[in-house]
Amino acid sequence: MYQYILKRVLLTIPTLVGAAALVFLLMRLIPGDICLVRLGGGGASFDPKALAACHAEIGVDRPMIVQFLEFMWGAARLDFGTSMWSGKPVITEIAARLPISLEIAILATVVAVSIAIPLGTISALKQNSWLDVLVRVFAIGGIATPSFWIGIVSILLVLDISGAITGRPWMPPIDYVPLWKDPIRNLSMVLLPALTVGYRYAAVSMRMTRSAMLEVMQEDYIRTARAKGLVNKLIINRHALKNALLPIVTLIGIEFAFLIGGLVVTEQVFNLNGVGRLFVQAVQNQDYTLTQALVMLTVAVFVFTNLAVDLLYGWLDPRIRFN
């Protein structure tokens, strides 16, 4: 078991290093210049000396290898330098936006899991009934529809319906307050995006729950349990669900890792000052340091979530636990 854990942990290192190298290279392949965008983006003219000064200030006039080593060394110490766009430390920029993204991610997960597992189980148990069909259509709707479209439509529906009912159209607040300062305002801002992201998440998890349960219900030991005369509910909870949990948990873990990608589009739609929107800004501004840090963050989330799932898998699956 320990060998399993150690091996898994060590394997994350080359992944992280490889991702760092890739993002460093990729960003510098993109033509364009953050100083140009900063000075010339408005369309008016600017002084060429200002351009040179800007380059010197952010350090892009140094040789590539120097920049790369500085980045790698900094990354190892979790020091990602300062944003080329704003000059503030990268950590500050990210920390300011992390709370809302985390809130949405967690809320979306809660929504997804609390919908997916019960509905998926019922759907599996009552296969091909009208309930099953309903659940499956609901699930496929979540997978087939672009999430930003759902977001756009939901904001408009809320506006129109609230306007029609109360005469004053309502929309979630557009500026963020932390949960502890004003919970109602905070939740009203986060709810719609969390539901939008959570819908797709729930849909995928629901389908996996359904198929995992279906497979498990086929197993011989379930048939034996039924033959033994066990109550159905007991069979489901004690035997079926527990064994089906393995692939379900794996999928939920993997999908959580992909959430950050989903956040990018959602935060655009709902005008949320989160990590996803920061990502888009950093990339479009060609802010190397900030983009590199954000990519490392995304990759780290992905890698460590997978690690956690692997470890959980190892613990849940007795074949691995007891070697």
Added chain:
Amino acid sequence: MRLCSIALSLILGFCLSARAAETPKRGGILTYMIAADGGPSLDGHKETTFAVLHATAPFYSTLVRVNPDNPSSTTDFVCDLCTEMPAPTDGGLTYTFKILKGVKFHDGSPLDAHDVAVSWRRIVSPPPGVTSARQNSYLMVDKIEDPDDETVIFRLKFPTLSFMPALADPWAFIYSRRVLEKDQHFYERNIMGSGPFKFDSYEIGQSIRGVRNPDYYHAGQPYLDGFHGIFAPKQQTRVDAIRADRAALEFRGESPPARDLLVKELGDKITVQESDWNCGNVFTPNHMRKPFDDVRVRRALFMAVDEWNGAKALSKIAIVRTVGGIVFPGSEFAATKDELITMPGFGTDIEKSRAEARRLLKEAGAEGLSFEMLNRNVDQPYIIVGTWLVDEFRKIGVNVTQKIVPTGPWLESMRAADFSVAMEANCQMVVNPIADTGRYLPHAIYSENFAYHDDPKQVEIYNKMVRETDPAKARVLMRDYERQVIDIGAHQLPTLWFYRIVPMRSYVKGWKISTSHYLNQNLANIWLDQ
């Protein structure tokens, strides 16, 4: 029906602003949106993105400015920190300003002529390590003197009509010299000015807040208790927010369908102000690339464009409206319709123009021409204008695809001359026709013009025009200059001029729209009728 509502709101808007006799009410917090993500730093001398200006202008004073009660005038400049507008002396070479007494910075320290001089020197000739983004506009300034606490003297190298508009630059914040002496980069991270509002808080990427400055030197102002500026780059969010009254307005401008929707939904709760905008797109062929080095090909492309009908249609869906040449249409230096229609792109018989275009292409051996147009990935109006042009060219048998890229690669491709044809941006602030049209000069002289052409005659006309102090004669030279750019040389074609549409909640009073979204943003004369 919709037309009636729009007309009604426009009339309403004008009536309300004309009722200057209405007494402003004090109090209230103005919540407005800034149509972009937060800018890089907070230093007005260094930055160029309007997001920074909309966030910081309320905190600072300038020496002179566009008249806040008449901001769409191109000649009405008034004092902010000075006592009266000076007449130039020494044959137009010297401008002497007297500074108001008793002005204080927000930290309590006094503001005098020395602060004004130090700030302006920072703009005109920045010390090493300091960036002044608009340094190029002040090449005519020779010296700035501050002989005593009340006087600032600007000495020019040559007299020119373009100095005063340049001086009224909204970015020319007056900083404290004591602060600058300690740290030249203080203002990049911090705000400390002498303007109508004091700094309250700034949440990165989110919003900025200011509170009233009780010691503001313009008595009675500001009327607001404070303001709250929220960054909201997506248009749909802004429109929804105004509908739901999460914010009162956004100052840059919205698209015509957004205005139509708000007027339809909110009726008289919405006021719309509209104005021509000192911004436009310029269709620029790369003269260094075949076949765009052939004047016939360039002229043919210009002739394929029907600016008049395009304006009619596009003004319904995009933030463009007015057909004009290289000069801002509202200025005395602008061409009249009669002067325009003789130039390619501006003719009134489009079939005839297009036939001529085809003939020119054939003569130049460029029939069936096909190329890629570089454009910026901003919907309003770049992509819309680009899509319109693609179809115009299709009508003369030219097949065009758009290469739409983000701002960085767009600028980079143009600087590297790595394109066939590009949609350039041409945005200026205070209307300064002679300075503004300098952007059409050859690349060797004006480095941000990416046509990469040569035209000694054009340069000659321009140099004469810059030094001409008689407006009537300058206008004649301007017509020659314009003809050289669009017709004789067929170097670049200005496409439709932008149009500013600012819908706002009707309780917002006092603010008047101007020709540039950079102007009149210190919020001092705004009040809320609530």
Added chain:
Amino acid sequence: MSTTVADPDAIDLRPPLLSRALRFCRRQPLGTFGLALVLLIAITGIFAEELAPYNPTANDFAAMTEAPSLDHWLGTDQFGRDLLSRIIYGARTALIVGLSSAFVGGSLGLVLGVGSAYFGGMIDMIMQRVFDIVMAFPLIILALAIVSIFGTGVQNVIIAITIPLIPRCARVVRSAALVIREVPYVDAARACGFGAPRIILRHMVPNVMAPFLIMVTAFVGQAILAEASLSYLGLGVQEPVPAWGLMLQGGAEEYASTAPWIAIFPGVAIMLSVLGINLFGDALRDTLDPKLRDR
């Protein structure tokens, strides 16, 4: 999901293709419906020139944002372009993007996954890490890099979408192939001196076909959705090319209240296509997975 190992040298006792197909239709009505949708879209895309009433990129300023009418069955957009024609041509773009990405991504994933499983050891470990890196890497950066360097256009969008699909396919294929690697007759084949290519092609690949096919059908749907998201961010196909994702961006949001058909119909088109693909894929999986087959 488990796989049974089939010996490719055994006699094929299965019934002929046509009756298998008919049995599929009977047993999987939803899947057949899905397939019908997919075929409908395919035909629309292929015969776009014949089916579309107007030129999809011709601006018509006299008919801007018109509601659905007899002239324009699905209305017009803000440039006056006929929406029905744009959706029909959009089907072609969706097909091209979807099929190309899925096919190229799937094939490369198949080769890399099986190869990685077969060779094992250090090669396998390195490939696994490469898969991890590419899977973890955010799509938006990849797409932005490709768009900025190579420009926009359908083929660059395909490249951008294909790259993340490769490791996903490789992973699944690899775990299926790993099961087969240890089977006795493969050992025997190796002992007989059969080369790696023969073993891979004749023994391993056929047995990973089932999960592979299911992945590829899922990919087509994911590629269409990815194109929609990228276009929404401005990194996908560009104006005036008709593509469903692009039609949902920009103009659609602005006119969502006043001219909702601009946003609704492309969204419905995407939904129906991905729905059809998913239903068909589900049914395919149910058919190919023997454990679930007899239910």
